[in-house]
Amino acid sequence: MKVLPFTIPKYKRDSIQLQEDKGTLFYELLHQHEEFQISLILKGSGTLIVGDTISSFKENDIIVLGENLPHVFKSDLKKSENSHMISIFFTKNTFGESFFNTEELKPLTSFFNKTENGFIISKNTEKPGRIFKQLYKASKLDRFVLFFQLLKELNKSTHKSLSSFVSLKKYSDNEGRRMSAVFEYTINNFQNEITLERISQQAAMTKNAFCKYFKKRTNKTYITFLNELRIEEACKLLQGNNEITIAEIAEMTGFQNISNFNRTFKQLIEKTPKEYKNQFN
Numbered sequence: 001m002k003v004l005p006f007t008i009p010k011y012k013r014d015s016i017q018l019q020e021d022k023g024t025l026f027y028e029l030l031h032q033h034e035e036f037q038i039s040l041i042l043k044g045s046g047t048l049i050v051g052d053t054i055s056s057f058k059e060n061d062i063i064v065l066g067e068n069l070p071h072v073f074k075s076d077l078k079k080s081e082n083s084h085m086i087s088i089f090f091t092k093n094t095f096g097e098s099f100f101n102t103e104e105l106k107p108l109t110s111f112f113n114k115t116e117n118g119f120i121i122s123k124n125t126e127k128p129g130r131i132f133k134q135l136y137k138a139s140k141l142d143r144f145v146l147f148f149q150l151l152k153e154l155n156k157s158t159h160k161s162l163s164s165f166v167s168l169k170k171y172s173d174n175e176g177r178r179m180s181a182v183f184e185y186t187i188n189n190f191q192n193e194i195t196l197e198r199i200s201q202q203a204a205m206t207k208n209a210f211c212k213y214f215k216k217r218t219n220k221t222y223i224t225f226l227n228e229l230r231i232e233e234a235c236k237l238l239q240g241n242n243e244i245t246i247a248e249i250a251e252m253t254g255f256q257n258i259s260n261f262n263r264t265f266k267q268l269i270e271k272t273p274k275e276y277k278n279q280f281n
Contacts (some may be wrong), residue, residue, distance in 0.1 A: 016147055017089040018136060026073040026083050030180045035089040036115055037065040038154070040132045045085030046076040048230075049183055050118040051163030052218035052230045060129060061122045064154060066115035067091065069163070070179075074187060086136055086146070091166065109180065111155040118162035121154065128153040164219070178203040190229050191254050195223065208255045231252050231268045234261070238277040 017035070030049065038122065045058040050071045057063060057073065065071055075083045092100050092112075100108065121128065128150060135146040183203045186194065199222060200210035214222045230253040237249045244252075250261035250273075265273050 009167050009190070014136040014144060015090070015094045017188075019042075019087045019089065021083070021087070023083060023086045024077070024081065026085060028072060028074055028241075030070055030072040030176065030183060032068045032070045033089075035091050037063075037087055037089055038132075038150070039065075039085050039087040040104070040129055042086060043082040044075055044085070045079050046083075047074040047187060047229075048072075048120075048162070049074070052225070053163045053221060054225070054232055055120065055160075055162055056232060057120070058122070058221075060125050060208055061120055062125050062128055062154065062157075063118070063120050063162070064159075065118045065162075068263055069118055071118070072183070074083050086132070089148075108155060111151055114159065114161070117164070120162055123158060125157075128157060152214055154210065159216075165210045175217070178205070178213070182214070182222075182276045184231060186226060190233065191245075191252060193254070193256070194226060197207045226254075227264050230266060233267055234265065234273070235269070235276065238273060239280045242281060246277070249273070 006136065024048075026044070028207060037061070041057055041059055041061045041063070048055045048057045048063070048071070050065065050073065051069060055065055056142075072263070073083075073085075098107070099111070131146055131150045131153060134152060135143050138146055182199060185202045186200060196207045196211065200207045203210050203213070211222065218225060232247050234253045237244060238246075247258050248257050254263070255261035257262070261272060265271075265276070268274055
């Protein structure tokens with residue numbers, strides 16, 4: 001996996017770029033592009049990496065990403081054999097250099113501020129989702145009108161930030177290869193013990209150099225990042241299967257003992273695993 005300076009295909013006369021991703025997997029390379037991205041998940045679920053943070057996505061989620069924000073959608077083939085997503089891409093200069101600075105559009109300032117770290121809307125998505133689908137099928141004039149209706153709805157919707165810390169500079173190819181190797185190895189092996197020596201090898205660095213490098217790029221230690229991924233996966237299991245015990249979930253997500261799992265879960269989710277599980281039962 002490599003962080004790529006991804007180019008969104010543009011059509012000469014279209015100011016708003018639309019894209020449909022449909023298949024077994026979404027584009028699964030860690031990448032960044034200058035366009036803002038708004039995506040509606042129509043089918044599929046999986047892991048979402050944005051900036052420094054691991055989250056998850058599922059059907060009907062609406063995901064908004066800022067310009068040059070590194071991200072990757074990692075589809076979960078165990079839960080769904082197909083993935084389907086529609087997306088809108090645009091820049092602040094799409095309609096002219098100063099268009100979004102006009103007095104009438106000042107209320108959207110908060111929307112653009114939120115995109116810097118990316119955000120997800122996973123509740124009450126019916127209305128913005130309906131506008132999104134209408135926009136995708138509309139004539140170009142209606143598409144323009146619906147686009148701003150969508151921005152208005154997204155701006156006032158209850159959202160969750162996707163990243164806590166984002167470096168302002170773009171990834172170089174070398175940095176991209178390193179971070180991608182670290183992310184991919186972590187996603188594929190979090191169920192097992194991952195030592196700092198082993199993960200630093202994936203980045204082709206010494207342990208001390210890797211720890212400093214990762215902390216500088218993400219504002220958190222690698223162990224914190226690893227634990228966040230493990231707890232994110234544990235939350236999915238706690239939501240969806242009553243037959244698996246909490247102790248089994250701890251083991252399945254890479255924790256060496258139940259006490260460490262409970263302590264880390266409470267620290268990150270602010271609830272015990274049992275309290276969290278009871279919410280869904």
